Amino acid sequence: MVGKRSILILALTGLFLTACGEPKTDTTKPVSLMAVNVVQPAPAVFGATLVLQGTVTAKEQIAVGTPLQGLQILRVDAEVGDWVKKGQVLAQLENTNVQAQLQQHTAQLAKAEANLRSQQASLKEAQTLLGRYRELIKIDAISRQEFDSQQAKVDTAQASVQTAQAEIAEIQAQITSSHHQKDKAKVIAPADGVVIARHAQSGSLTDNNALFVLAKGGVMEVHAQANASEIAQLQPSLSAQVQLPDGGVRTGKVRLLPSEVASNNRLGVVKISLEQGDFVPSGTPATTHIRLADVQASLALPMSAVAFTSPTDASVMVIDQNQTAIRKAVTVGVMREGQVQIMSGLTADDLVVKQAGAFISEGDKLLPRLAQGENQ
Structure with a gap:
């Protein structure tokens, strides 16, 4: 009787010791943070070219007509692109x-x-x-x-x-x-220039409309549209390269900046004078590349890292030491060739989310990933 009771006590004791000796299993899973590409603000030199679209036109146009109405045009002696001298006969009327x-x-x-x-x-x-x-x-x-x-x-x-x-x-x-x-009865050129338009036709009758249009002195220029931000980066005498649809390239300089922009589209007309060369028809579309003065930026970021709520209000998403996303307002300066000058709001040690449009909210826990060479 005693023996059986002892065996039972020993068995229970063994079970208790076995239970106490077994390690507990942890069922909690580790948290996995989303990795995001980041960049750091760094010094940069903004040596950029501003590209503007425009149209070739004459710097000064002269409309040439005749006071004689209803006369037949017998002969036309000048064509578009011709260089004419003052006093030269452009057309002969019936006399x-x-x-x-x-x-x-x-x-x-x-x-x-x-x-x-x-x-x-x-x-x-x-x-x-x-x-x-x-x-x-x-x-x-x-x-x-x-x-x-x-x-x-x-x-x-x-x-x-x-x-x-x-x-x-x-x-x-x-x-x-x-x-x-x-x-x-002779339609005469009133000044030296290039014929940029010819409306005179042999056999037609004269009226009060111009028969020819001259570019005085043969001086042509590009009238290019620019917004206020682009105009602010320009100054007279900056060099320009003008690309034409036929592949030709002409050199020129910024001649005149607009004093104001239009109220309807907020654009102004920048006038770029062309150096003398082969004739370019008036109305020819032109792409103008204007070399801007270099700007030294102490800090800069890729354009993709900056979010704009207005032309002057900008912000970036920064990951702090606790791996938490924080939005910071920044003041921006020059924007050229995909880069933005950061005037204030950041330091060179900040980790900035490279894509401002990423699906990230303030307070998210993130794993910053700074790839080699991606601090700019």
Whole structure:
């Protein structure tokens, strides 16, 4: 009886010792943090090229027309792209009536000049005879009546000469007018330049519209649109490379910056003068690459790391020492070629999430991953 009880006690004791000696199993699983790519702000040199889209046009345009309306255009002597000199004939208008009038006036002038010569001869003859009469009347060889009659003939001859001279002057004025009309039938270049538009067509009639448009002095430029931020980076005389649709490249310089931007699209027109070269048609689209002055940035980040709520309000997501995501407001400066200058809000030791648009919320626990060479 005693033996059985002892065995039972020993068995229970063994079970108790066995239970106490067995290790407990931990069922808690370790937390796995999401890894994100990060970058650190670092110094950078912003040596960038600003690219603007624009159109080639003349710096100064001259519209060339004619005051003569309804005349037929007989000949066109200038084409788009031609360099013309001041006074050069661009087109010839119909001038048959003017030419006929000129021939008629020329014939009238010849007749009037012949009449003047005849009247001058008569005057000379009358004056010579009057001189003789003066001597004769002194000795009473002729009567006073005869002398006065000869004097009247001289006066009449003088009047006839004056009338003939007046007639010639009138005809000469008509000839001058005809020459002017004839000259008007020629469309003349008012200055040196390049023809950038031709509206004159042989056989058509003239009206009050321009027949040609010239680029004065052949000076062409690009009018490119830029926003306020882009305009702020520019200054006159900056060098530019202008790419044309045919693959050609022209050099130029920034000539004029806009004093204001348009209210409808917030854009202004930057004018880039082109150096002389092969003719570029007005209206040709052009891509202008303007080399900007270098900017030294003490800290910079990739553009992808910065979130913008407005052109001036920006922020980044930073991972702190506790591996917690924190949003920080930053002040930005120059933005060029995918980089942003950080003026304030960060230090060089901060770990910034590389993709600002990543699905990360403030307070998330993250594992920062700084790849080699990704501090910029």
